[in-house]
Ligand code: SF4
């Protein structure tokens with residue numbers, strides 16, 4: 001028997017008919033896939049930690065695939081902040097631009113820094129995150145889910161053969177190799193038993209739009225610069241003195257200031273229009289990320305990222321009826337020094353791309 005696999009479809013925030021159609025068509029196609037169960041939730045990022053949507057996802061203890069309108073990193077770490085964790089499942093359906101950025105940046109140097117995730121063992125189950133913006137073709141998602149399902153089922157059969165369980169029969173192996181044909185067709189094409197159709201589970205929740213930072217703990221070094229910089233009480237620490245987003249809804253809508261201050265590029269604003277702030281551009285090794293927005297889309301001509309962050313924070317302070325503080329509060333000296341540092345290889349790379357006049 002193929003392994004059971006849950007596919008979570010996280011709906012778009014708007015009722016955009018094209019998005020809804022893609023979601024519903026994927027759900028409909030997966031209903032006929034043996035061994036696959038579908039759960040539908042409102043937009044993942046908007047779900048409350050103690051609401052029915054997130055609690056329903058927390059109840060899934062096995063491997064699962066998430067299809068959402070978010071970058072893969074944004075999905076993964078949004079789940080993580082709600083205690084939904086697992087090993088990173090590799091998906092082949094990814095943004096082409098991520099591949100191009102990887103080509104451009106080549107292999108980053110390994111850094112010898114301790115990341116928060118290094119002290120946090122993850123459960124063995126696997127979580128595969130797929131961005132629904134990668135393709136508008138239903139079949140692309142169905143094929144990728146089937147590929148993942150087949151791979152996981154093969155692992156189960158192989159593990160079974162190594163342990164005390166009986167070795168798989170040739171029929172079981174054949175089904176694993178082609179799990180979509182697990183419809184019990186007898187020789188000659190006669191149906192042995194009907195295809196099992198499992199109705200999707202819909203976890204309803206009145207999810208209003210939210211705006212808050214999500215921490216990528218595979219990059220975060222727990223340096224605390226974000227908690228010093230934010231003057232709206234968004235960040236806090238847990239019992240082990242690890243940074244966390246404690247009061248997410250205190251964050252100022254549309255403001256991504258602290259993501260520009262984080263030295264590890266570990267802070268994601270999944271709904272920001274700049275892809276690198278929204279969670280794209282993962283670089284092999286999980287370490288250094290070069291913010292291409294600094295090349296292609298920085299907010300103001302010649303404005304450095306720290307200046308932008310300070311300006312954005314001041315704007316939000318004024319909007320909240322408070323006084324602007326400029327660089328007087330929460331700006332680490334290291335960051336200020338970096339703004340004036342001598343050029344290094346990264347600057348040379350940025351200059352080279354600038355020269356391309358893209
Ligand atoms: S500034 Fe970045 S690396 Fe430092 S604690 Fe905050 S999220 Fe982690």
Ligand code: SF4
Pocket residue numbers: 213229230231232233234235250251252255256257258259313316
């Ligand atoms: S974006 Fe602004 S308000 Fe929100 S957490 Fe960062 S610094 Fe605080």
